[in-house]
Amino acid sequence: MAKNLQQATLGGGCFWCLESALNALTGIESAYCGYAGGHVENPSYEQTCQGDTGHAEVVRVNFDADEISYEELLEIFFALHDPTQLNRQGNDVGPQYRSVIFYHNDNQKQQALALIESLEQQQIWPEKIVTEVTEVNNYYQAEDYHQDYFANNPQNTYCNMVVAPKLAKFRKKFADRLKASQH
Template identity: 75%
Template sequence: MANIEQATLAGGCFWCLESAFNSINGVESAFSGYAGGHVDNPTYEQVCGGETGHAEVVRVNFDSDVISYRSILEIFFALHDPTQLNRQGNDVGSQYRSAVFYHSAEQQEQAQAIIAEIEAQQIWPNPVVTEVVPLSNYSQAEDYHQDYFNNNPQNTYCNMVVAPKLAKFKKTFADNLK
């Protein structure tokens, strides 16, 4: 029987994170959503407007007997630049911030520990700005955002941003792929 846990992570556009995590062995599902804001059940348009306080997130349901939370975090930190405040590349605004929305004190401790390791190793030239905060006000994004990359191969953003990021990711994490 699977030991399913959840991770909720924000690192720029949720389409990139969702596509990557859905290809990882041990991940049962990953869904695009919103978290950390002050509006109940916001729409994509509201979140993009930057007035709700939400971040675009991916909720990862994973079998911790197959993949650890630490491994989920290692993948997360490899998928985005955790030193960019309220942006990822050309996506600008607090909805694109880097954040770990923890579900337990253990997840909080692990996230803080891995950030400390990244800082100590000086992997990035700038300090990590990833927020580590309790999960609040989560809602799943609209259906058309789910599995967006696979369902919209003709989309320019997917071709220009998501596809290259996923190609690099799949090369780096080849041993972890389904």
């Protein structure tokens, strides 16, 4: 049976956490760490971390829309980070850590804006959502060592202190959406 493959590009803090979580979901074909939205061609991690390339750390997601809808993907994205923090997620500070949805077509743009409006009306967070919704541009896949970083570097201090607790909470909340290999 043919798959209904679509693409999404999302930024919500450090890409290691988003990539690990999204790759665990049913319907996700792949999720890769990358950089998007900046003005420097093919930036390095070091350049992006300096915060002056304009890029955000993002995850490029290839998904089967018949298994997980774009809206479901966005709902999970919003549960994985705090969309009210401007240019930061916890101790990760700078524009490269901004909350951003890079849409690939007008339908994605409309769905993202509608979901943000709905979440604002629900007042899930005490502060206003600051997530940017902008057309995808200047996307570059991150260096190979960033792909599957959490799985390949479980001893890393940042992974132990930040990524692991966030993923444990994610797995508990979305247990029914995880691939069989992730249980």
